Amino acid sequence: MSEYQRKLETKLWAIADELRGNMDANEFKNYMLGFIFYKYLSEKIELYLNQELEEDGVTFNQAFEDEDLKEEVEAEALENLGYFLEPLCLFKNVIKKARNGEFILNNLQTAMNQIENSTMGHESEEDFVNLFEDVDLQSSKLGKSEDAKNKIISKVLLHLSEIDFKLEDTERDILGDAYEYLISQFASSAGKKAGEFYTPQQVSKILAKIVTQGKKNLKNVYDPTCGSGSLLLRVSREAKIGEFFGQELNQSTYNLARMNMILHDVRFEDFNIQQGDSIENPLHFGMKFDAIVANPPFSAKWSSDKKFLDDERFSAYGKLAPKSKEDFAFVQHMIYHLDEKGTMAIVLPHGVLFRGAAEGVIRKYLVKEKNYLDAVIGLPANIFYGTSIPTVILVFKKCREDDADIFFIDASKHFEKAKNQNRLRDEDVNRIINTYKERKDVEKFAHAATLAEIEENDYNLNIPRYVDTFEEEEPVDLDAVVREIRELNKKSAEVDKEIKKYCDELGIEAPFNE
Structure with missing residues (x-):
C-alpha cells in the first residue's frame, strides 16, 4: 500500500467520525459513502469532459454556456459515463457555498437528484435510479434544526474537499481501494448488521x-x-x-x-x-x-x-x-x-x-x-x-x-x-x-x-x-498423579489442623467434620 493511500484511508475514516452522533455504523455509512460517491461523480465528469473538449479549446464550464455545445457535452457524458451533472451542481461549487457558511442542503439535494434524473430513458437508468435514496438530508438524526443539519453536512463535505482523489492518476483504484477500506471499517463497527x-x-x-x-x-x-x-x-x-x-x-x-x-x-x-x-x-x-x-x-x-x-x-x-x-x-x-x-x-x-x-x-x-x-x-x-x-x-x-x-x-x-x-x-x-x-x-x-x-x-x-487433526497428548503418569494427590491430602490435613486450632481459641465450631 502506498503512503498516499494509507493517509487517504486514515483521513476518510476520521471524517466518518464526524457523522457518528446518534447513528449506528449501518446508518452513517450511507451518508459517508454517498458523499464520497457524489464528489467522485462530480470530479469524474469534469475531468472527462475537459479532456474531451481540449481540442475545441474550451472547458466543460464554458461549453455548457454555449448553446451549440451544451447538448453535445450532455450527450457525450450520458453515452460514456451514463449520467450528467451541470457545472452549477458540481461538488466544487457546492463547497464554495459551504466555505461561505451558506445553506447548502437544497443545492446538495438538487445535485443528487440531477444525477439520477439525467439517466431517465437512457441505458444507464437502472444503474442510477434511487442511488442516493439513503442519503436523507432531512433526517432528524443529522440534527434537530435545519441549521444543525446544514452545519454537520457542511463540515463533512469541507473535510472531503481537502482530499485529492487523484482521478487523473494512472495508478488504478486508489480511491476504489479506499472505498473498500471504508466499507470494511463500517462492517467492523456494525456488528451483526x-x-x-x-x-x-x-x-x-x-x-x-x-x-x-x-x-x-x-x-x-x-x-x-x-x-x-x-x-x-x-x-x-x-x-x-x-x-x-x-x-x-x-x-x-x-x-x-x-x-x-x-x-x-x-x-x-x-x-x-x-x-x-x-x-x-x-x-x-x-x-x-x-x-x-x-x-x-x-x-x-x-x-x-x-x-x-x-x-x-x-x-x-x-x-x-x-x-x-x-x-x-x-x-x-x-x-x-x-x-x-x-x-x-x-x-x-x-x-x-x-x-x-x-x-x-x-x-x-x-x-x-x-x-x-x-x-x-x-x-x-x-x-x-x-x-x-x-x-x-x-x-x-x-x-x-x-x-x-x-x-x-x-x-x-x-x-x-x-x-x-x-x-x-x-x-x-x-x-x-x-x-x-x-x-x-x-x-x-x-x-x-x-x-x-x-x-x-x-x-x-x-x-x-476425512482429515484427522487429533493431537496425541503425552501419556499420563498415573503413579505421579497418585503421589501428587497424596501430597495435596497431607497439606490439606495440616491446614485443617491449623484452622481447628484457631476455631478452638475463638470458641466456635470448625467449618468441617473431623
Whole structure:
C-alpha cells in the first residue's frame, strides 16, 4: 500500500467520525459513502469532459454556456459515463457555498437528484435510479434544526474537499481501494448488521482465487447475494472480467453495490446488479456464468414452497431445502446458473456437511449422481461479522472426471486472534490456495477422499471424518498423579489442623467434620 493511500484511508475514516452522533455504523455509512460517491461523480465528469473538449479549446464550464455545445457535452457524458451533472451542481461549487457558511442542503439535494434524473430513458437508468435514496438530508438524526443539519453536512463535505482523489492518476483504484477500506471499517463497527453487506477480505480472496484458478479471462461472474459488490470486484483482481452480475435483497446494500461498481470504474453497461430475493424472485433466470461466488445469509428462513419442485433449479433433486435453512437452496440456485466449464465457491455453515432429511438427499445427489462437489474447505470460527460459528467453503464444478476425488482441507486452526474476531493471515490464505491447487494429502490439514470413502460415510461430509487433526497428548503418569494427590491430602490435613486450632481459641465450631 502506498503512503498516499494509507493517509487517504486514515483521513476518510476520521471524517466518518464526524457523522457518528446518534447513528449506528449501518446508518452513517450511507451518508459517508454517498458523499464520497457524489464528489467522485462530480470530479469524474469534469475531468472527462475537459479532456474531451481540449481540442475545441474550451472547458466543460464554458461549453455548457454555449448553446451549440451544451447538448453535445450532455450527450457525450450520458453515452460514456451514463449520467450528467451541470457545472452549477458540481461538488466544487457546492463547497464554495459551504466555505461561505451558506445553506447548502437544497443545492446538495438538487445535485443528487440531477444525477439520477439525467439517466431517465437512457441505458444507464437502472444503474442510477434511487442511488442516493439513503442519503436523507432531512433526517432528524443529522440534527434537530435545519441549521444543525446544514452545519454537520457542511463540515463533512469541507473535510472531503481537502482530499485529492487523484482521478487523473494512472495508478488504478486508489480511491476504489479506499472505498473498500471504508466499507470494511463500517462492517467492523456494525456488528451483526454487517453480514448483510460485507465478506471479510481474506475470505473473498480465497473464493476469488479458487473460481479463477488457471484462468486469465472470464466472460462473466455472478453473486446471488452480492452485498456491497466487494466479492464480485475481488474476483476482477484475479482475472479480467467481461461482465458483472449480482442480486441483493436489501435496498440500501443494493444501492451501495451499484456505487461500488461505478466507483471502481466498471462501466455502467458492464454490470447488472438487481434488487430482490434471488431464490424467490430470480432476476437472471436462464443465464449461465463462468464463475459464481457467494456468502449468503447462514441458515436463513425461506418459503420452501412446493411450487419450486417444478422449478428447473430444484426439480431434479426431488427435495427442497427445509424452511428453516435456505443453505442448499442457494447451492442449487448457483449450480443451475453455473456454466458447464465454470467454477463456483460458496460459504456456508458446517451443518450443510452432515444434516440429514432433505438436505442429506440433496447432498447425496450432488455427490453420487452428479459428482459436482470438488472441494470442502473448513474455515476458523469467528471470522465473519455477526456470527462466531465456524464456516466452510464448498467448491463445485460440473466437468469433473468420473472418478475424481473430493478434496478436504481443514484450515480451522490456522488464524490470528484479533480483538473482536479471528483473522486469516496472508500465510493462511496462501496455504489454503496452494494446497487446493496441488491437491495432495497433507498430514492433519488436507486429504483427497475417493468417492468410495464418501459412500462409506453415507455421504456425510463432516471434515474430521476425512482429515484427522487429533493431537496425541503425552501419556499420563498415573503413579505421579497418585503421589501428587497424596501430597495435596497431607497439606490439606495440616491446614485443617491449623484452622481447628484457631476455631478452638475463638470458641466456635470448625467449618468441617473431623
